[in-house]
Amino acid sequence: MKAPKTQHGVFLLLMMTGLLLTAPAHALAKFMTLPFTDPDVHIQQGWLYDSPGVLCGPSNPDYPYCHYAIDYIKGTVDSPATWLPFTVVAVADGQAQYRPNGSQTWGNYVITKHMVGGVMYYTINAHLATSPLPPNQWVGITRGDPIGTAGKSGLANGLLHLHFEVYKDQLLKTNRVDPYDIYKTKAAYPPHGNCGPGALWVACSARDQQALQDIENRAQRDARFLSAIPETFGQQLDWDPSWELRWLDFHVTGGRLVRIWHATSKVNAAWRYTLFFDPDTHTWNGWTQAF
């Protein structure tokens, strides 16, 4: 087992320290986890984007209609007969309302709302078979709470899937956003997400989840660390030929911010390390094995 090459790592990290507090002004907040936990669920269809040169609609045979949503299935993508029900869960803390047969198009659906950094986000979870939530009233939800079972109610063309939409600010068609920040055809979508700069996901892959856990474990071993800032989670998978880099910022005592860096070996994902710049000693604390 070998820690990330320190000289290379520290050099890059020193360069990046200057960027520590400069988040892109227009970045969307990263606040959601996936609307399911079943590892066999994946994307059947992504967002088809209407932009100059790529106009979705009947006039474009390549993009005959616009789909401002993500469709998730459990089964084989091109074999709808194999598609199975799965549990739909809340993507973040907030409020939810179940609307049984609430729309001809969406069928039974659950709407959720989430206030994130002063901005309201909504999700629509459509074509559900059922929901454990009481009908037609807002209830508090915690991330991961079951809010429904994927089905084929409404205009689902008889195909069992979850139609998932995200809105920013208001529940208007013009306010829909692609949580993956890809805005292309389904072929461009990775199976479980994209943690790019504009993506809404807190974390996408199992390695992201592991890195977040390691980072939070490291913070908990140092009393100066107070709370994580989830929307600062980032990654640079091509940082080094042998190592993937991820990071997360924390509020620390004294009104300061500290970024914990995390490296995962591309050779063996069990080799994982954390690093941060100590705000009191003003030195790098060295790569430490994650546990």
Ligand SMILES: [Zn+2]
């Ligand atoms: Zn859909």
